[in-house]
Amino acid sequence: MSRIGKLPIKIPSNCQVLIQEGLIKVKGPLGELSQEFDKSFKIYTKDNYIYVERPSDSKIHKSLHGTYRSLINNMVIGVTEGWTIQQEVVGIGYKAEANDNILTLSLGYSHNIVLILPPEVSVSVTQERKGNPIITLKSIDKQLVGQVAAKIRSFRPPEPYKGKGIRYVGEEVRRKAGKTAGSVK
DSSP: OOTTTTSOEEOOTTOEEEEETTEEEEEETTEEEEEEOOTTSEEEEETTEEEEEOSOOOHHHHHHHHHHHHHHHHHHHHHHTOEEEEEEEESTTOEEEEETTEEEEEOSSSSOEEEEOOTTOEEEEEOOTTSOOEEEEEESOHHHHHHHHHHHHHTSOOOTTTOOEEEETTOOOOOOOOOOOOOOO
């Protein structure tokens, strides 16, 4: 039995769950999400909990058991609390600006990078005095907000020598030593 798949999911009081043939919909105060699943899986609610049961012990059913449970749990958390990812822009002259759902990044290239975000993701940029800009992404869809954060990070990943680039808040970047003057023979 999957350790994650067998755990029940608590349904908060402000959340509604609708399970149809091969589709689950979760509605909460922040929005509504839906997810398709294999019709052979048994997903049901009982006493304000959601349970996921697999039909057999085949390899594919074992692998999907925990996955479906995690996806449903992420949907419940998303529509009740939401998901937030913060990224820090580190580097001299590196800037970030947010206007509605348009993020403009100045990362040392010859041009600014303009990224139009999906309407489900909201973005804000804060910068304290003598601090690095912090990009905050919020959404009810965990997969979508993670994908957008990865896309932003891909424009300038942190480099190991000076540590410049876009990193997640709290991320440790392994640093390398630079060149040393060698002796000439």
